[in-house]
Amino acid sequence: MDNKQNKKRKFWDLKTLGKDIFAKFFGFEQGVDITNDVAVLFRRNVVIKNIVFVSNIMYTLILLVLSFSSEAQVADWVISVMAFPITYVINKLLKKLIHLDPEDKTKQSVAMYVAAFYIFFSSVLIYARLYTLEYFETGAYILMYYAVVVISLYQEKKLLSSSFQGLLALLTVIHLIWTYNFHGLVGGQTFMEFLPNFIRLPEFGDILLRTLLFILFYFVLYAIVSMGQYMQEERKKELIKRRQVQTDFSHIVGDLFSVVFSSSYTLMDKRHAYQVQQMSQKLADYYGMNQDQINQLNEYSMVHLQYQEIKHLLNDISSYDEKTYDMLKEQTELGSKIAKRIQLAQKCEDIARAHIEDTANEKFLKEMLVIQPELESQVILLSDLYITMRSHRSYKRPMAHSIVLKQFQGELGNYFDYELKERFLKFHDEFSEMYNNF
Numbered sequence: 001m002d003n004k005q006n007k008k009r010k011f012w013d014l015k016t017l018g019k020d021i022f023a024k025f026f027g028f029e030q031g032v033d034i035t036n037d038v039a040v041l042f043r044r045n046v047v048i049k050n051i052v053f054v055s056n057i058m059y060t061l062i063l064l065v066l067s068f069s070s071e072a073q074v075a076d077w078v079i080s081v082m083a084f085p086i087t088y089v090i091n092k093l094l095k096k097l098i099h100l101d102p103e104d105k106t107k108q109s110v111a112m113y114v115a116a117f118y119i120f121f122s123s124v125l126i127y128a129r130l131y132t133l134e135y136f137e138t139g140a141y142i143l144m145y146y147a148v149v150v151i152s153l154y155q156e157k158k159l160l161s162s163s164f165q166g167l168l169a170l171l172t173v174i175h176l177i178w179t180y181n182f183h184g185l186v187g188g189q190t191f192m193e194f195l196p197n198f199i200r201l202p203e204f205g206d207i208l209l210r211t212l213l214f215i216l217f218y219f220v221l222y223a224i225v226s227m228g229q230y231m232q233e234e235r236k237k238e239l240i241k242r243r244q245v246q247t248d249f250s251h252i253v254g255d256l257f258s259v260v261f262s263s264s265y266t267l268m269d270k271r272h273a274y275q276v277q278q279m280s281q282k283l284a285d286y287y288g289m290n291q292d293q294i295n296q297l298n299e300y301s302m303v304h305l306q307y308q309e310i311k312h313l314l315n316d317i318s319s320y321d322e323k324t325y326d327m328l329k330e331q332t333e334l335g336s337k338i339a340k341r342i343q344l345a346q347k348c349e350d351i352a353r354a355h356i357e358d359t360a361n362e363k364f365l366k367e368m369l370v371i372q373p374e375l376e377s378q379v380i381l382l383s384d385l386y387i388t389m390r391s392h393r394s395y396k397r398p399m400a401h402s403i404v405l406k407q408f409q410g411e412l413g414n415y416f417d418y419e420l421k422e423r424f425l426k427f428h429d430e431f432s433e434m435y436n437n438f
Helices: 002-026 037-067 074-100 105-130 137-152 157-179 182-186 193-199 202-263 270-287 289-311 322-356 364-369 376-388 401-409 412-417 420-425 426-435
Strands: none
Touching: 037 074, 037 105, 037 137, 074 105, 105 137, 105 157, 137 157, 137 202, 157 182, 157 202, 202 322, 270 289, 270 376, 270 420, 270 426, 289 322, 289 376, 322 364, 322 376, 376 401, 376 412, 376 420, 376 426, 401 412, 401 420, 401 426, 412 426, 420 426
16 A cells, blocks of 8 residues: 555656646746736746757757658758757857846847747748658648747737748748749749649649638637737736735735734733633633644634734735745734734723623623634633733732632623533632642
8 A cells, every 4th residue: 555655656746846847947927927027028038948949859850860761861961960059059049148138128029039030940941951851841841830839929919920921921932932843833934824824733722722721820829819918918907906905905904913912012911821821721621622622722822922923014025926925824814813812812801891890781791792702712711811800900909719709600600601611610729729829
């Protein structure tokens, strides 16, 4: 079983590694802020450059296959040997041009047009080398379509349109001069004599079909690029709006937390918090909670002491990425827990003060029972209320254990689950000892 799991884990590790490598070299949005047009164009240039490199390797392999054919000549080997260093130099020059200034839009645009021209030009050269070979002509011709597809990856309608016009004109010349040897078909005829005859030839039908298919292919590709460019612009606008709202909201929440913490500094007493935690843990154990519940209760009882971690929420953040959003999510969740814990501590203060000042009534009881009625919160609240009643406050003097016990047997017991209250009353001597010995 372990061997199977290890094999499966290795398989998934290899699969994940493959995805990571592909994303690193060919992922168009890998580590890119899509609201930054120059950064997006730079990343696309890098990816296209990597595709050009792979294409160069493919072209070299095609030439090597040609060289190994039985009819290969010395010139074929010379071209194959020279192809790789030439394509390597071209790729290095393209890389240098792209990285000349990653933040300059003009330079990145120049790199884009140079890359597009090279893809376009290299496919034509490969076709020029292979079109005379029966088994290579079709594959070499497909490279023209491949060049247009690669150029379309820029998601730039203007670039695609310009490339299509140039490639269509060049394809027409290629059809007439290379593919079907237009000069040989003329055979000394005048244009007016040749044209009617040429239209009836199968070569004319094939040229027309190839041209129409290329035009149709371009229209489909142009529609895809238009759709992709539109969606990219909408995503960018939406992300800009969302970030603006996120920034405003983060500052509001940060300021709100600062105000809440500054006004609740009396609830942040560490000694009091540790007392509440220890007594809550003991009470939860007597009540019969499991260890996971007790661990969560211990964490929640002390969470408000972490307020310094979110006191200045996102005030220093100037850029956004995945780590930023993960941090935002983490701090927001922590802030929510701290706010709830402060609410529970404030509930304890309100109950204690209301009973000391004799302002508690039926309406007050109902209002308090709605606030965090969960059992874990009740355990913390009961411990907190006992310690608060025993301690000195600005509105009261410390009370003896016997007096506090009578209050819990009476009105204070109405705020808690009956079984929980009974557990506390049964072991009240131990809680009194815990308070005295802390």
